[in-house]
Amino acid sequence: MAHKGSKDDSTLCQICNNDNAEMFCAFCESKLCKICVGSHIAEDPQKHKIVKHQDRKRTVVLPKCASHLNERCENFCKECDTPVCSYCVSSDSHERHKFLNILDIFKKKKEIISNDTDELEQVIMPSYEGIIKQVESEEKKVEKEFETLLDNMEKRRKVWHQEIDDIVDAMKKNVCDMKMKQITAQKEHLQTLKTLLTEVQESILLNRNIIESPNVSNSLTYTNKNPSLKRFPSKLEISVPCFQPQEIKREMILQMFGIITGFSISEKEGGYMLKK
Ligand SMILES: [Zn+2]
Ligand SMILES: [Zn+2]
Ligand SMILES: [Zn+2]
Ligand SMILES: [Zn+2]
Numbered sequence: 001m002a003h004k005g006s007k008d009d010s011t012l013c014q015i016c017n018n019d020n021a022e023m024f025c026a027f028c029e030s031k032l033c034k035i036c037v038g039s040h041i042a043e044d045p046q047k048h049k050i051v052k053h054q055d056r057k058r059t060v061v062l063p064k065c066a067s068h069l070n071e072r073c074e075n076f077c078k079e080c081d082t083p084v085c086s087y088c089v090s091s092d093s094h095e096r097h098k099f100l101n102i103l104d105i106f107k108k109k110k111e112i113i114s115n116d117t118d119e120l121e122q123v124i125m126p127s128y129e130g131i132i133k134q135v136e137s138e139e140k141k142v143e144k145e146f147e148t149l150l151d152n153m154e155k156r157r158k159v160w161h162q163e164i165d166d167i168v169d170a171m172k173k174n175v176c177d178m179k180m181k182q183i184t185a186q187k188e189h190l191q192t193l194k195t196l197l198t199e200v201q202e203s204i205l206l207n208r209n210i211i212e213s214p215n216v217s218n219s220l221t222y223t224n225k226n227p228s229l230k231r232f233p234s235k236l237e238i239s240v241p242c243f244q245p246q247e248i249k250r251e252m253i254l255q256m257f258g259i260i261t262g263f264s265i266s267e268k269e270g271g272y273m274l275k276k
Pocket of ligand 4 (some may be wrong): 076078079080081093094095097
């Protein structure tokens with residue numbers, strides 16, 4: 001029986017339990033002291049395989065037979081794909097089967113495992129390391145690209161703010177021009193009316209003077225200005241413009257502001273290759 005962990009490193013003899021097991025039986029996988037070796041191999045000296053304790057890790061341990069519990073398998077049945085002991089070899093259940101030396105199989109298996117390990121070490125592991133490096137650099141790239149994207153949106157926000165400022169500035173300038181025109185027109189109109197009023201007042205004074213004058217000529221040269229003074233200038237009509245804000249259509253603004261495109265997240269089979 002194989003032991004696990006620290007128990008495997010102990011040097012307790014499995015027969016007398018003394019802490020001086022210097023020997024090892026590769027057939028039974030048991031630790032033995034020199035004294036107990038004799039009794040251990042007594043019943044079948046050829047079967048047991050005694051080596052020094054320190055050599056036990058270099059000693060081949062054959063597999064136990066599944067059918068004959070006290071036997072080890074020196075052969076391998078090709079047809080049954082299983083290790084077989086000497087009893088199996090001559091039994092009916094393996095009649096006319098082909099047997100291979102288990103040590104040859106062992107050697108070949110080790111070669112295969114060694115090749116597999118070489119492949120793991122020289123091809124598969126470096127491939128993974130390369131892929132991880134690539135993904136790590138892509139991770140940084142993604143972060144950078146998002147930073148740029150957000151920067152671009154921020155720039156766009158500033159452009160739009162500036163655009164709104166420019167539009168409002170231009171509209172206000174336009175409105176101020178309108179205001180100037182209307183105020184000027186009103187002032188001019190008022191001035192015209194005031195001038196006419198003055199003319200009316202002057203006519204009244206002139207007329208009174210004529211009325212009170214004893215001079216006949218004055219009355220004879222009198223001209224009636226009333227018809228022209230009764231003709232009022234055209235009435236100035238002014239309409240002050242008003243600002244009519246339009247409904248804010250968010251969908252339309254979004255379309256005009258810009259759209260986010262090209263987002264995807266998916267998995268591609270066969271996207272990674274073995275390093276050559
Ligand atoms: Zn012993
Ligand atoms: Zn033994
Ligand atoms: Zn057997
Ligand atoms: Zn067989």
